[in-house]
Amino acid sequence: MKRNGLPVFTFATALAVVLALPLSAHAQAADLYKAKCAMCHGADGKKAAGHDFTSADVQKKSDADLTAVITDGKAPKMPKYGDKLKPEEIKGLVAYIRTLK
Ligand code: HEC
Known part of the structure; x- marks a missing residue:
């Protein structure tokens, strides 16, 4: 009986990791957005004047x-994050902005 426990556990663990990965990447982007972007762009992405993330103007980009x-920012007010965030984090934020439309 003891011998059978390990492979089942390993398979279940591997499955849990595979299933949890995409979810946690999204949750991470949502947390990053809340921590670094929401104060200017709003939790729903609608705040920065003329740059409503839910609008067709932004979504068509x-x-x-x-x-x-x-990555590079935009003068005068959009800070650059290329040196603060990893490329995967920025990619996650772009994907997150897509979910706001
Ligand atoms: C200090 C306020 C501020 C913070 C913090 C900030 N932004 Fe911005 N952001 C702006 C402003 C203002 C603009 C509009 C820039 C312009 O075109 O004049 C902008 C523009 C943008 C645009 C371009 C939208 C368009 O219409 O092309 C994106 C994408 C963006 N921000 C994403 C982010 C993300 C992601 C974060 C967090 C990592 C963030 N911003 C943090 C102020 C901010």
Whole structure:
């Protein structure tokens, strides 16, 4: 009996890790957004004047455009995050902005 316990446990653990990964990446992006972006852009993405993340104007921009603004910033008020966040984190934030539309 003892011998059978281990493989089942290992399989269940591997499955749990695989299932949890995409979820945690999204939760991480949501936390990052709340911590670093929401004070200017609003929790729902609608706050920054003229740059409502839920609008067609922002949503029609490519992932590359949004990534560039987050990475390099935009004068005068949008800070640059290229040196503060990892590329995967910025990618997660772009994906998060897509969920706000
Ligand atoms: C200090 C306030 C501030 C913070 C903090 C901030 N932003 Fe911005 N952001 C702005 C402003 C203002 C603009 C509009 C810039 C412009 O075009 O004049 C902007 C523009 C943008 C745009 C481009 C939207 C468009 O219309 O092209 C994106 C994408 C963006 N911000 C994402 C983020 C993300 C993601 C974070 C958090 C990591 C963040 N911002 C944090 C103020 C801020």
